[in-house]
Amino acid sequence: xxxxxxxxxxxxxxxxxxxHILVVETDLSSSDAQSIVALSDKIRKAGxxxxxxxxxxxxxxxxxxxxxxxxALYGSTKDKTKRKNLANQLNAMQKQYHVT
Numbered sequence: 001x002x003x004x005x006x007x008x009x010x011x012x013x014x015x016x017x018x019x020h021i022l023v024v025e026t027d028l029s030s031s032d033a034q035s036i037v038a039l040s041d042k043i044r045k046a047g048x049x050x051x052x053x054x055x056x057x058x059x060x061x062x063x064x065x066x067x068x069x070x071x072a073l074y075g076s077t078k079d080k081t082k083r084k085n086l087a088n089q090l091n092a093m094q095k096q097y098h099v100t
Contacts, residue, residue: 002062067093
């Protein structure tokens, strides 16, 4: 369910932030044009790296929130069947993310 929400919000973000290519005639030397292209490539790579880091941090935040909520529900539940179900969910999360 988390991945579906993420993909939906990513599509909405991409719809709002269009990418445009601007073509302009200038009197630049070829070395200046190459330096501009190299700089724009570095900016693109830095932006992609930041987006990747933010996505990883967001995913970790959501995992932590889900795990803490399950722990709180597990501690406050008196019903044994619900408690067993929550314990199974906690164990599944621990196996999925390789944590103890």
